[in-house]
Amino acid sequence: GENVEQHPSTLSVQEGDSAVIKCTYSDSASNYFPWYKQELGKRPQLIIDIRSNVGEKKDQRIAVTLNKTAKHFSLHITETQPEDSAVYFCAASPSGGSNYKLTFGKGTLLTVNP
Amino acid sequence: GAGVSQSPSNKVTEKGKDVELRCDPISGHTALYWYRQSLGQGLEFLIYFQGNSAPDKSGLPSDRFSAERTGGSVSTLTIQRTQQEDSAVYLCASSAGQGPGNTIYFGEGSWLTVV
Numbered sequence: 001g002e003n004v005e006q007h008p009s010t011l012s013v014q015e016g017d018s019a020v021i022k023c024t025y026s027d028s029a030s031n032y033f034p035w036y037k038q039e040l041g042k043r044p045q046l047i048i049d050i051r052s053n054v055g056e057k058k059d060q061r062i063a064v065t066l067n068k069t070a071k072h073f074s075l076h077i078t079e080t081q082p083e084d085s086a087v088y089f090c091a092a093s094p095s096g097g098s099n100y101k102l103t104f105g106k107g108t109l110l111t112v113n114p
Numbered sequence: 115g116a117g118v119s120q121s122p123s124n125k126v127t128e129k130g131k132d133v134e135l136r137c138d139p140i141s142g143h144t145a146l147y148w149y150r151q152s153l154g155q156g157l158e159f160l161i162y163f164q165g166n167s168a169p170d171k172s173g174l175p176s177d178r179f180s181a182e183r184t185g186g187s188v189s190t191l192t193i194q195r196t197q198q199e200d201s202a203v204y205l206c207a208s209s210a211g212q213g214p215g216n217t218i219y220f221g222e223g224s225w226l227t228v229v
Contacts, residue, residue, distance in 0.1 A: 034218075042222065043221055043222045044157070044205070046217050046218070046219075049217075089156060089157060091157075101159055101170060104149075104156045104157040106156035107156050
């Protein structure tokens, strides 16, 4: 089955700096890659996703890049703010374009210091 | 409802007892998922429902775990003879259908502690 590795497990940055979180996946048939943000005690919420027919997607301060050849994708957050502090999870769908069974990475605890 | 609703939000149970966790998906969502979140382990897939049927229950860790969904809506995850290693947050999620473009929305989770 699909295996998703996520790095780093913890990341601390100063407010205004950029943060990058990287994930690799094992199943070359995966073609949907969402990122979820989970604040302490809250539910995971989708912040951005990318499909395999594009290499990059941006939404304001957040961007995701995908390299299908290397089977890795990354989350980039620019101009970080304290409210960006949370656990971020990457995920991949196993095959066939179906997202019914997302396989998640183990998460990255991002701390933005004011 | 406005979002995925789960109950109870917190449950403390004695080892060996049975527990039931409930999930109300977003109205109209045909797909429903259960995940388990343990400290430092990310989100572990348990089972997926499409309507009332479960095409994929491969993530259920043992035969002590079962789930059902009735009326294409509410789902119940049952854990029999609970063990301490069952302690985790159990997250339910739903989506309007399968495939990219059908965002998976999570509930707040049910925090289970087995003592």
